[in-house]
Amino acid sequence: MSATPNTTKSSDSTDEEASTKETLKEISDDKIFHLLQVKRRRDVLRYLQDHGGSAEMRDVTEQVAAWENNTTLAELSSNERQRVYISLYQSHLPKLDKEGVIEYDQSRGNVKLTPLAEQLKPYLDAAVNDTVETTDDSVISNTDEQASSESTPWLKAYQYLTVVGLTVLLGFWANISLFTVVGIQQWAAVIVALFGILSAAQILLAQD
Incomplete structure (x- = not known):
């Protein structure tokens, strides 16, 4: 065997x-x-x-x-x-x-x-x-400040986009013609797409 x-x-x-x-x-x-x-x-x-x-x-x-x-x-x-x-x-x-x-x-x-x-x-x-x-206190301070300053613009961008979404929703709910000329589904698609683009941009730039 x-x-x-x-x-x-x-x-x-x-x-x-x-x-x-x-x-x-x-x-x-x-x-x-x-x-x-x-x-x-x-x-x-x-x-x-x-x-x-x-x-x-x-x-x-x-x-x-x-x-x-x-x-x-x-x-x-x-x-x-x-x-x-x-x-x-x-x-x-x-x-x-x-x-x-x-x-x-x-x-x-x-x-x-x-x-x-x-x-x-x-x-x-x-x-x-x-x-x-x-x-390395100065290095620590500079690094932390840099990380904080890099994250702040993204946070503000998300906040602004959220405000836009809420404005559209309230305008549509109040039946304001400026917002009702487009269907709510179309508005939702636009807002979701903008969030997706913003998230993708943040991820790509963070990798660089």
């Missing part, structure tokens, strides 16, 4: 080798400094390390916002929470994911550390002890 090849063992060995290669991948010192120069990114990594390596983005956002504003989760305001959420969602989490430090499932809202994050731990510990905190 001929022996049957153990394909399962071979496959497991290949997976282990691939995993080992990924684990052994090194991040340059310059890259590590760039990733950790922003306090919000450091806080995200610190939170994940303290919570078993994975968490919901909502929980990460709330704790980072609480740390940043020197308050508790219960006393955190919606504005404080939203400001951090926008920054993490649009900038910091995608950046950490792109560098392979975390796995960020944007659709599910899950964040998880990867083996590469271990290489950042010594630097992160130093940052927690204020060795990095005192050297």
